[in-house]
Amino acid sequence: MSDTSAATPVPTPGTSTRQPAAARGAAHDSAFLRACRREAVPHTPVWFMRQAGRSLPEYLKVREGVAMLDSCMRPDLVKEITLQPVRRHGVDAAIYFSDIVVPLKAIGLDLDIKPGVGPVVADPIRTRADLERLRPLEPDDVRYITEAVGLLVDELGATPLIGFAGAPFTLASYLVEGGPSKNHERTKAMMYGEPGLWADLLDRLADITAAFLKVQIEAGASAVQLFDSWVGALAPRDYRASVMPASRKVFDAVAGYGVPRIHFGVGTGELLGLMGEAGADVVGVDWRVPLDEAHRRVGPGKALQGNLDPAVLFAPESAVRAKADEVLAAAGALGGTGHVFNLGHGVLPTTDPDALTRLVAYVHEATAR
Amino acid sequence: MSDTSAATPVPTPGTSTRQPAAARGAAHDSAFLRACRREAVPHTPVWFMRQAGRSLPEYLKVREGVAMLDSCMRPDLVKEITLQPVRRHGVDAAIYFSDIVVPLKAIGLDLDIKPGVGPVVADPIRTRADLERLRPLEPDDVRYITEAVGLLVDELGATPLIGFAGAPFTLASYLVEGGPSKNHERTKAMMYGEPGLWADLLDRLADITAAFLKVQIEAGASAVQLFDSWVGALAPRDYRASVMPASRKVFDAVAGYGVPRIHFGVGTGELLGLMGEAGADVVGVDWRVPLDEAHRRVGPGKALQGNLDPAVLFAPESAVRAKADEVLAAAGALGGTGHVFNLGHGVLPTTDPDALTRLVAYVHEATAR
Numbered sequence: 001m002s003d004t005s006a007a008t009p010v011p012t013p014g015t016s017t018r019q020p021a022a023a024r025g026a027a028h029d030s031a032f033l034r035a036c037r038r039e040a041v042p043h044t045p046v047w048f049m050r051q052a053g054r055s056l057p058e059y060l061k062v063r064e065g066v067a068m069l070d071s072c073m074r075p076d077l078v079k080e081i082t083l084q085p086v087r088r089h090g091v092d093a094a095i096y097f098s099d100i101v102v103p104l105k106a107i108g109l110d111l112d113i114k115p116g117v118g119p120v121v122a123d124p125i126r127t128r129a130d131l132e133r134l135r136p137l138e139p140d141d142v143r144y145i146t147e148a149v150g151l152l153v154d155e156l157g158a159t160p161l162i163g164f165a166g167a168p169f170t171l172a173s174y175l176v177e178g179g180p181s182k183n184h185e186r187t188k189a190m191m192y193g194e195p196g197l198w199a200d201l202l203d204r205l206a207d208i209t210a211a212f213l214k215v216q217i218e219a220g221a222s223a224v225q226l227f228d229s230w231v232g233a234l235a236p237r238d239y240r241a242s243v244m245p246a247s248r249k250v251f252d253a254v255a256g257y258g259v260p261r262i263h264f265g266v267g268t269g270e271l272l273g274l275m276g277e278a279g280a281d282v283v284g285v286d287w288r289v290p291l292d293e294a295h296r297r298v299g300p301g302k303a304l305q306g307n308l309d310p311a312v313l314f315a316p317e318s319a320v321r322a323k324a325d326e327v328l329a330a331a332g333a334l335g336g337t338g339h340v341f342n343l344g345h346g347v348l349p350t351t352d353p354d355a356l357t358r359l360v361a362y363v364h365e366a367t368a369r
Numbered sequence: 370m371s372d373t374s375a376a377t378p379v380p381t382p383g384t385s386t387r388q389p390a391a392a393r394g395a396a397h398d399s400a401f402l403r404a405c406r407r408e409a410v411p412h413t414p415v416w417f418m419r420q421a422g423r424s425l426p427e428y429l430k431v432r433e434g435v436a437m438l439d440s441c442m443r444p445d446l447v448k449e450i451t452l453q454p455v456r457r458h459g460v461d462a463a464i465y466f467s468d469i470v471v472p473l474k475a476i477g478l479d480l481d482i483k484p485g486v487g488p489v490v491a492d493p494i495r496t497r498a499d500l501e502r503l504r505p506l507e508p509d510d511v512r513y514i515t516e517a518v519g520l521l522v523d524e525l526g527a528t529p530l531i532g533f534a535g536a537p538f539t540l541a542s543y544l545v546e547g548g549p550s551k552n553h554e555r556t557k558a559m560m561y562g563e564p565g566l567w568a569d570l571l572d573r574l575a576d577i578t579a580a581f582l583k584v585q586i587e588a589g590a591s592a593v594q595l596f597d598s599w600v601g602a603l604a605p606r607d608y609r610a611s612v613m614p615a616s617r618k619v620f621d622a623v624a625g626y627g628v629p630r631i632h633f634g635v636g637t638g639e640l641l642g643l644m645g646e647a648g649a650d651v652v653g654v655d656w657r658v659p660l661d662e663a664h665r666r667v668g669p670g671k672a673l674q675g676n677l678d679p680a681v682l683f684a685p686e687s688a689v690r691a692k693a694d695e696v697l698a699a700a701g702a703l704g705g706t707g708h709v710f711n712l713g714h715g716v717l718p719t720t721d722p723d724a725l726t727r728l729v730a731y732v733h734e735a736t737a738r
Contacts, residue, residue: 183679183680183717184680185680185683185717187680188680188681188684189680189684192684192685192691193684193688232657233657234657235657235659237659237695267657269638269639269657270638270658270662287604288602288603288604288605288636288638288639289604289639290605290606293639310552311553311602312557314554314555315558315562316561319561319562322561323561348552348554
């Protein structure tokens with residue numbers, strides 16, 4: 001399924017001499033992984049959702065003339081783009097550069113990412129017969145992922161790499177609507193009107209997502225984040241009945257690896273407890289819910305990630321620090337660990353990269369123990 | 370400021386023989402106003418945000434060739450469009466057809482509503498000097514409103530008319546950004562970086578909004594809804610410090626009329642308590658927060674409005690009824706009154722109007738006492 005795998009030499013699966021557990025070993029005591037495990041940390045670790053991408057001039061340069069999905073299938077580019085924010089900002093973790101529709105492309109669906117629009121699916125999934133097009137994902141479908149993760153963990157050393165996948169609900173929304181949707185009318189019509197078909201659709205997507213995360217973990221990723229970008233469009237009752245079983249299936253499938261499982265969606269204040277229950281070790285929180293309140297909703301035994309409003313980075317430095325202080329103060333409710341500092345949503349495209357670099361330094365300094 | 374007032378005869382303010390309180394008298398015992406006041410009701414009243422507008426073929430017909438802002442300034446059109454959903458659906462209240470930027474246009478700002486985009490402001494408000502362009506709104510600036518409300522209350526009889534205005538935060542976002550914004554970067558940069566300027570901007574907008582609502586109430590509106598479309602982009606701490614004083618000023622300014630004051634914004638689960646505190650008698654709730662939980666957040670002494678997911682109307686009738694039942698069951702927490710049934714956001718443009726008509730009948734039937 002890869003446009004580029006034929007041109008790029010990749011190791012044959014099963015013959016690699018890489019020991020994923022060993023590759024992860026170097027990062028085992030990193031502040032990021034310690035915080036995910038709620039162990040004592042030398043400082044609060046920091047990374048940013050969408051840190052790899054549009055806000056960096058060096059990213060725009062390497063992407064020149066390369067379509068988004070093509071860039072996700074070129075290990076050299078994935079490696080470079082994933083490393084760029086680590087070099088520039090000194091963040092505590094790298095996030096694997098990809099797109100949530102990559103596994104769907106990899107099983108042969110006809111879709112593309114249109115600049116300024118987002119993922120567009122040529123032939124949406126709306127009937128039971130359409131489900132047949134969602135075949136299982138095999139590691140051979142994404143050999144470029146195995147290769148890119150291998151290159152990355154070699155280079156990253158003690159800096160952990162976070163694997164990445166879109167969650168079943170969000171993937172389903174793209175597939176059912178045929179592209180990005182503000183109101184998810186068709187998706188919800190299926191969810192409410194054809195609950196059996198809906199459950200089967202999400203179940204297939206859970207298997208694909210789990211296989212996609214396993215590839216990344218087996219190649220050496222130290223943690224995974226399951227992004228449910230659109231799930232904030234649901235009320236708790238619907239999440240529990242119609243989405244949680246599939247998300248739980250994904251988390252259960254990778255539980256045996258012992259890598260922290262992060263779960264995030266924007267606008268999910270009402271769902272935080274359920275997203276933890278689904279199997280997350282770390283619950284990502286958007287900026288609308290203070291972390292002390294999020295801690296009450298998620299309950300003990302889970303770490304939290306977040307949650308500076310990404311728009312704050314457009315304010316003067318003193319205001320950024322004051323708002324970061326508010327986040328750190330609210331994180332105090334967690335008892336001194338179990339907090340991964342992040343934004344409450346992805347880095348906005350026009351963010352000044354220097355503001356991000358300064359923020360990393362500030363959080364490290366303010367939380368040094 | 371009106372494009373049409375020269376062509377349309379309107380009563381001179383102060384010479385009208387209308388008695389607004391008397392005009393409202395006919396609607397005083399309506400189910401809608403009784404529910405707003407938390408009195409016993411014959412059935413749960415129903416209306417829909419955006420019931421007047423794009424979902425109705427008869428609306429599209431009367432709007433043919435008429436620009437949005439022009440339609441808001443023509444009393445004949447406002448009357449017809451406001452009445453259409455009352456005739457068709459049998460809803461328990463009419464909502465005055467307007468747009469939140471109408472008062473800004475009325476004080477002379479150069480702005481327009483671009484189809485498919487939204488309000489666009491030619492020269493955004495970003496400095497202290499820019500504030501001077503926000504002069505107070507006088508009743509003479511919106512004589513077409515006085516006229517249209519008068520025509521409407523004559524025609525509506527016992528059906529209450531809800532007046533309408535955008536809240537200071539949302540108006541500020543349009544003015545600062547220069548148009549619709551997904552992330553409100555410039556707005557928040559001003560809010561965090563220049564709090565004095567921000568407070569003065571919101572204060573001026575509060576005065577304009579209050580004057581705009583007063584015109585509608587004095588002409589005979591039986592209730593008002595203050596829409597804060599974008600305020601769900603804020604965390605509670607920021608709402609309290611930077612927005613609530615202005616919203617409270619609006620509510621306080623119209624408190625003396627004794628008409629119910631409704632307040633709504635989408636995605637405001639974290640803000641419901643504060644939006645009540647700001648001075649609302651009725652707090653609108655989006656579909657993400659079940660009404661029993663909303664009641665806990667808002668506290669006793671306030672009515673609630675909402676909150677069926679507008680996307681549910683794309684599912685089969687049986688699913689719509691089941692979800693409406695869930696809303697009514699959760700509203701039971703209010704103790705048998707104080708619930709105005711509505712959607713959890715505006716009617717979506719492609720909604721089947723018949724589904725709305727059936728929903729009104731169903732809620733009336735299911736709640737008949």
